[in-house]
Amino acid sequence: MSDAVVITETRTLPYSFTLPVIGAAGAFFGIFVGAAQGSTLMGIIGGAVICAAIAWLALQVFGTDQEKTFRWAIVAVAAVAGFLLGGLPGLVVGALFGWFIGWFTYWIGRSRYRAFLPPYLTGGQVLWHYSFRVLCGAIFVFLITPILVVMPLSFNAENFFTFTPEMLSFDPEGYSLRHYRDFFTSNDWQQALWNSVKIAPMATLLAVSFGTLAAIGLSSEHVPFRRAIMAILISPMIVPLIISAAGMYFFYSRIGLQGTYLGVVLAHAALGIPFVIITVTATLVGFDRSLTRAAANLGADPITTFFRVQMPLILPGVISGGLFAFITSFDEVVVVIFVGSANQQTLPWQMFTGLREQISPTILAVATILVAISIALLSTVEILRRRSEKMRGMSPS
Amino acid sequence: MTDATSDPDKIEAPTPDNALRAADAADGPMLAADGTPLKKSLNRALRAQKLRALLLIAPLLIFVLLTFIAPIVDMLFRSVENQIVSETLPRTTRALADFDAGTGEIPGEPVYEAAYYDIFLASERKEHTRLGSRLNYEQTGASSLFRRSGRGLDDIGEVYQDQFEDLDENWDEAEPWAEMMGSPEWLNAQRGWTEEDGAMPEFELREGVAEVLPKTAEFYEIFARFTQVEDEDSPLEEEPWSMVHTALYQDLAAGDVSGYDGPHAEMLQAADELVDSPDFETVSFTDGFEEVDEDWADPEIWNTIKMYAPPYTTGYFLNAVDMEKTVDGPQLRDEDERIYGLLFKRTMFMSMVITFSCIALGYPVAYLLSNLPARSANLLMILVLLPFWTSLLVRTSAWKVMLQQQGVINDVLVWLGLVADDSRLVMINNQFGTIVAMTHILLPFMILPMYSVMSTIPPSFVRAARSLGATNWTAFWRVYFPQSVPGIGAGSILVFILSIGYYITPEIVGGTTGTFISNRIAYHISSSLNWGLAAALGTILLVVVLVLYWAYDRIVGIDNVKLGG
Structure with a gap:
């Protein structure tokens, strides 16, 4: 898709649209963080506020000129926050979340989602277009996840069928080739x-x-x-x-x-x-x-x-x-x-x-x-x- | 080039030109180059072509017929075959012909007599337990009844054997019996036989003995041959079974042996006198059977034997649809014994749920794939094809890993705090597990046919509908969807056919509530050993699948099956 032609001009959308949308995304992620930390409600509110603030910073303070710097900064901050909350697995999840929210902010705020779609589409059609893709993405995840999950688990050092805490904290002790050795011997x-x-x-x-x-x-x-x-x-x-x-x-x-x-x-x-x-x-x-x-x-x-x-x-x-x-x-x-x-x-x-x-x-x-x-x-x-x-x-x- | 022979008009040999000219000249049918009528020549070529095609196909056709179709036909045959009863109990089957099942009365003495000899022989051949387990499918308890009777029936014969033995020791010796029954030639041959000679000389009855002692002769002959072939012992060294003594008593009681002049005539005369004397103790077969087991005095076992005496039976099929044979004809089983109806319904229901979830998940993906530019579609296609190519066992074990209580999904949910650690979801060993895993496994079979149909639908149709004023939904529902229906039909039948006969996945993730009829078939083949019932269940399943296959052939055509996009 990278070689697709931009057919709709992008522009900065008003905050009345951007902030609620990104806030909602933040609230959604906040549910999980909050639930893991003990209070779902706090998670929702915190997530919404933090993400809305990020969006405001991105569009008002940094703008597109410093987009790269700002997105890396979010990744770094989210990774550190994740590490503090949940150790090494938290760091990975946090970094992924930071990358996503940075990309999402500019994608929504600068209306980049319209870039490759015909200009005459209504808002509802655009929304449907992307919800449909997300739905298909979820089905692809359903198709491929079971096969992908098997692979890392086969390097498990324990006799378990699930991820051990050592594996999740990327401790080399948690991984081994013993099951392959079993197979070959x-x-x-x-x-x-x-x-x-x-x-x-x-x-x-x-x-x-x-x-x-x-x-x-x-x-x-x-x-x-x-x-x-x-x-x-x-x-x-x-x-x-x-x-x-x-x-x-x-x-x-x-x-x-x-x-x-x-x-x-x-x-x-x-x-x-x-x-x-x-x-x-x-x-x-x-x-x-x-x-x-x-x-x-x-x-x-x-x-x-x-x-x-x-x-x-x-x-x-x-x-x-x-x-x-x-x-x-x-x-x-x-x-x-x-x-x-x-x-x-x-x-x-x-x-x-x-x-x-x-x-x-x-x-x-x-x-x-x-x-x-x-x-x-x-x-x-x-x-x-x-x-x-x-x-x-x-x-x- | 000026050479005369290269001029087509000068060549005399058969050429197309000459043939045409000849045909014109003759004013008859058009001729081929070699002079035969063109029509005939073409027919011959066609025949040769047909023959060549058939010869190319023949090896494979024969191979498939032998390795695949013959086993299926054999299974169909096995679902009705029932020769074991009439082969193991031939005399009883004949004697029961006049027995009127369902009157609640036990059969007469002749039936018990026939059953005595049959079961005695069967237990010598070690066949009575097999018959017992066969009849046990129809009447609980038959298996142990036959096992007990195999041992117990000796008691009847021993009554006579003991009395004859008390009269004359020789009645319990092998040699006198053999001399009395065997022909002199056989006796000589058998006496001269040694291990090195190989097979023993086959026993022959002495001439005339069968007229005087018909039953004794019949059963002694069976005994002698059995001893020779199965036990590899000489009848000269083995005293006969007690059954032969019973037969002797019957012969002596029924007739007169004064005409007998063979060896040991005086011994036989003495026995005859003993039998005729009032002191001689006898026991009727009916009482003897009742002594062995009271169930023999119950008409139920006789009804069962009579019902399953014919060489072919509908019994397995009736069993497979939760019915049973009774004396009043086929009837439904009791409510709590009906399991196959439930299993068939469950198999159908779950296959339908799986098919619908495959449609629901497959349609969006197929739509997306057929509307994306070729490059990205091919890339995403890999995500569909990879599961398709991955081993079934891998995918099933993956789902076991995912769905277990200590599995990946539960762990993630607990980690996210959505589910408490002590109330992990039960997602495996039930219908849910089977449906999820099988939907995943069969989804590519839905997506591929849908994709191949959808990629032939021109996008201009929907655009035309839109420009004519249709809403998004109308354009999809009235224009696009009807054209994609063949894809849905093809995929659905394929998925349904595949899921209805699935065995491995339900076996591993299905527990008890998520199993299919195929798991029951496998159980009957390997555990309960009721092969006839397994074959009957298989036949019913096969018929369902063949009807669907026929429908598939009608809708899609078997030639149009595509693999891997």
Whole structure:
């Protein structure tokens, strides 16, 4: 947004608007400070008065010329006040609050909030515009917080699932790598990791090789019973996992596959197939068939055509389908619990048992590692998607 | 270039030009280059193309059919299959055919007789406890009844066994029995058999013995084969079960053995005389059963056996909808025994709440993403995709960390002073926990389809509405919202389908009040081992999901499922 054009002139708004608004924001923050210190009412009044005073100082005494100096001063004062009230965590919160209130004062007081909006909007529309963004921001916070909270907690020095006072005061004693050490030295976890590493790639290989062939077949123009075939191939994604797991458990124990490595690999491959089919058929939608005809015309046999012409073009789709299949198998827990035996205990299974029975923060260390892996996979898929769209001549959205 | 052969008109070989010319000349159907009619040739090419496509699809189709569809079909089959009763109690099932359940009377002596032999055999094969636990799903107490009877029924046979033994020691010896029952060839083969020969020679009845002593022969044969195969012992060294003595008594009481001239004829004659003498102590099967357990004198167990005798049953499905089979047909269970209706309703209700909260949270985000410039939208999209790609277990454990009483949210609230330390909020192990965690987990599945629909809505429509005088709200509600409905529909069905079958998250954060029907299915598979009921519950759930899937296919089309934006 920094490169957006300023389309509405900013101006200093009257105090009758600025002071109450900033005072209200101060009162809101005052609630928390006051409640923590024992008197909510005092917090509200104090917060409102202090913030209104800051606003008056900013707009009347310092103005825009000394904006930077003044904002740093507020940050410093708020940080010190926070430290006095609540120690090190208070310092961080105070500094953040100081930064926010400084920015907010100028943003409101100089009507900067209108800068990137059309000049004809009414006040209500502007208010709605920003409330909507705040609402969306809150939803994004809801989406991302649980994942972010896990990471610092995994460095907890204690066997707790929450922040200890030492962690909050940034005491190095409060942090340690012991849960990571646990993970890398415990036999159970290492066995589970090894099982996951053995199962997921095999399942992915099966799903990708069968799935790619079938997707190529499905994309040709004349396929009899296309809908029915598609419905069958997609069904592992639609049928609830518990039903797949129950069915596979009954059936695989009839034919002696229950509790074997092969059984788990087959089950996971079946679950990954829909993802391969969907991504590869999506890639094939933009595939230019005259290329294979040209290759055939130039004397290439179908296998050469496939590997030299078609495959390189659909490769991004195949790889991202493979990644989907991989993550499906790597994350899968319901089916493996039923189809596998103790010898096939995978990482998610171990986490599931851990969460249900003996709770140990080692799980959080594993979770952090898995988040790192998923970030890596997500970036790969995004890059591949863009590459594929570029290769097929679509503009990346 | 002047070479004559390069002139198309001079070439004699089949070329398109020649084919066209030939077609003109013949005035018949248009021909392909090789002279076949074009229509036929095109059809052949089409067929080849179809075949090629099918050949490419076939391996995967077979793979999915074998590894996925077959298990599902097997589960459907298991939800009605009930062969255990008729396989374990074949004679009883036949004898019960005439029994009129529901009159409140116990069946006649023949039924008890058949049950005696069946349960005796079943307990030798160690199958009676399995049958007991099967019937225990329908009638509480059946399991222990069968366990006790497996041991207790020996008493009936021992009455006869003891008396025969008192008459002649040989009746409790293995060898005389084998000589009397087995064919001479088998006896020779069995005597000459040693460990090294591998399998024992299969027992054969002596000719004629089955006419004189039909029951004895039948059960001795079963005994001998069982001893050979299961125990790997020689019938020459093992005295028969007391059940065979009972059969002998029945044969002797029923018929005359004077025509018997095989080995040990005099021993048999003596036994016959003993049986005919008034001093011989007998016990009726009915009394014998009552002696073992009084429940056998109660018609209820016989009603249950008769009801579950057919090889296929609707019993599991009736159980799954809180009904039970009674002699007067299916009836609802007592109020306090109905749990599955409640569970299905709760699953539906919670899935709906989750779907609605996903719509409420997903719509603003999808709207924002589709109306922002591409660069910032892509950046924010990462915040949606990261949870989508993060392991389900990670997200569930994160919510456990957040929601616990000693968890992050409670700690923050206490630190801020909003909640007292001793009255921390209970947010986990109840419905609230399940709904919050699952809304978070399924939210990306709502946002992505909504986003892909909303990004196709041209912004000019809303602007046109505004310039025609519509208020903000009218422009949104009358112009934008109707166009975004397909996205809501697609997302809702997807989220609903996913949430209705969820297992992991409710299991970890749901406690007892926040669990779904899938948790019950898992319980029946791994803990109560009532697989038939698990299969029936699964089948009902599957039907619900398939109906939704069909609707999804109608509204969105399965080909249009998009992953990762």
